[in-house]
Amino acid sequence: MYFYKIGDRRLGSPRRLSEWDALSGAMIDYDTQLVETTFQLSALVRQPDTLTASDILNDAAMVMQSEQFIKTLKAGGVGILRVGEVRNPYFGDDRDQFQAMPSFDFIVSYNRTVNRSSKVITTFVTAIDRV
Secondary structure, three states, rough: EEEEEEEEEEEEEEEEEEEEEEEOOEEEEOOOOEEEEEEEEEEEOOOOOOOOOHHHEEEEEEEOOOOHHHHHHHHHOOOOEEEEEEEEOOEEOOOEEEEEEEEEEEEEEEEEEEEEEEOOOOOOOOOOOOO
């Protein structure tokens, strides 16, 4: 089995939040963005085996849609948005035979957060001067 990241898609605008951290005496700024990441799972199986590569990927797709898998991802702050159909293209292998290399895409969603400290104003002086 092969596992590839296809790409990321940011949704909407980042949510911005600032909190005072009394312990460090700094303002912490948080930017949180909802992200969808697409992955591809593919498989190669030498024939004749009992299961084809397509059989293995169809089983993997079923596992990824199971309640236990979804709960496990959710516990880690990740949601599975979609598991796509299994495609079954053929290619010419090293033995000059056509071999299937099925694959499917799946999309997960999660929040990506970046935080940073901001400088804090400790003294503010006002003055009225003549012009």
